[in-house]
Amino acid sequence: MERVKITKLHNGEFFYVSFNPEEYTLSRDNNFAAQAIPGLSSPLLQFVNGNLRTLEMELFFDTFEVKQDVRNETNQVIDLLKIDSDLHAPPVLSVSWGTLDFTCVLAKATQRFNMFLDDGRPARARLSVSFQEFINPDREAKEVNRQTADFTKAHTVVENDTIQSIATKYYKDPSLWRAIAAANELADARSLSIGQILSVPALPFIDPQTEEAIS
Numbered sequence: 001m002e003r004v005k006i007t008k009l010h011n012g013e014f015f016y017v018s019f020n021p022e023e024y025t026l027s028r029d030n031n032f033a034a035q036a037i038p039g040l041s042s043p044l045l046q047f048v049n050g051n052l053r054t055l056e057m058e059l060f061f062d063t064f065e066v067k068q069d070v071r072n073e074t075n076q077v078i079d080l081l082k083i084d085s086d087l088h089a090p091p092v093l094s095v096s097w098g099t100l101d102f103t104c105v106l107a108k109a110t111q112r113f114n115m116f117l118d119d120g121r122p123a124r125a126r127l128s129v130s131f132q133e134f135i136n137p138d139r140e141a142k143e144v145n146r147q148t149a150d151f152t153k154a155h156t157v158v159e160n161d162t163i164q165s166i167a168t169k170y171y172k173d174p175s176l177w178r179a180i181a182a183a184n185e186l187a188d189a190r191s192l193s194i195g196q197i198l199s200v201p202a203l204p205f206i207d208p209q210t211e212e213a214i215s
Contacts, residue, residue, distance in 0.1 A: 004059070004097040006077070010087060015076050017059050020097065024057035046202075053133040055095065055102050064115055064123040074125050080106040092134050104131035157196040163189045170200050 004021065007014035030050045034043035059077065063070045084091050095102045108130040115124035155166055163181060164174035171179075181189040183201045192198075 001098055004057075004095065006080070007094040007096070008080075008091045009094055009103070010084070010091055017077075018062065018073060019060045021057040021059055024055060024097075024100070026053060026055055028053040052135070053102075054107075055100075055104060055131040055133070057129060059127040059129060061125045061127070062115075062123070064117070067117060068123070069117075069121040070113070070123050070125045071121075074111055074127055077106070077127055077129060078109055078111070081109060093131070095131055102131060103134050105134050106130075107132040152202045153200050155198045155200050157192045157194055157198065159194055161192055161194075163192065166198065166200070 001020060003016040003019075005014055005016050028051060031048040032045045033048050035046055036043045061070050061073045063073065080093065081090055083089060090105055093104055093106065095104060106129065108128075110128040112126045112128070113122035113124065114126070115122070117123050153170075155170070157166075163177040163186070167177040167180060168174045177189065179201055180186075180198060183199045
């Protein structure tokens with residue numbers, strides 16, 4: 001298999017690691033906030049934000065046979081932590097290997113040297129590296145579907161809209177119409193005007209016992 005390739009995206013410079021890793025790990029998690037509501041048996045969970053994916057692998061370098069300082073190779077990786085003078089930040093990278101194509105920045109690198117030449121120079125090293133996914137705002141906006149019940153949004157009333165049909169559209173449940181009525185302080189939920197803009201509250205703020213929006 002082709003070796004792992006690391007490319008600086010802003011200028012196209014790249015290099016290959018000496019030996020492919022035995023494995024790599026991709027991880028991701030979300031952050032949720034617990035909101036305690038009086039009268040409920042357990043707190044309600046509110047989605048706060050998603051964290052970036054992390055790519056972790058161990059890279060192996062060996063220059064013992066050629067009697068060279070292994071840091072000449074490992075520094076290619078370590079230098080990716082430095083602030084680029086043109087970017088005023090560490091470079092954004094592409095890490096590719098087989099079907100893996102990961103746009104990221106190097107977040108952490110730990111060097112471990114375990115073989116040395118007669119003059120004390122290290123000749124064998126293992127690098128534990130952690131890359132964090134890089135997503136710019138434009139790409140994030142394209143990839144995330146904002147039309148979900150995790151985000152408060154506005155709905156413009158059109159012909160034949162009812163508050164039950166709006167609840168069905170956003171919550172997949174017409175019985176949750178009271179949440180929309182409460183959020184908009186509607187005196188008569190049956191009287192909607194074409195062009196009227198309604199605030200549709202996020203589902204995590206809905207009390208499942210009363211089906212009303214929680215402020």
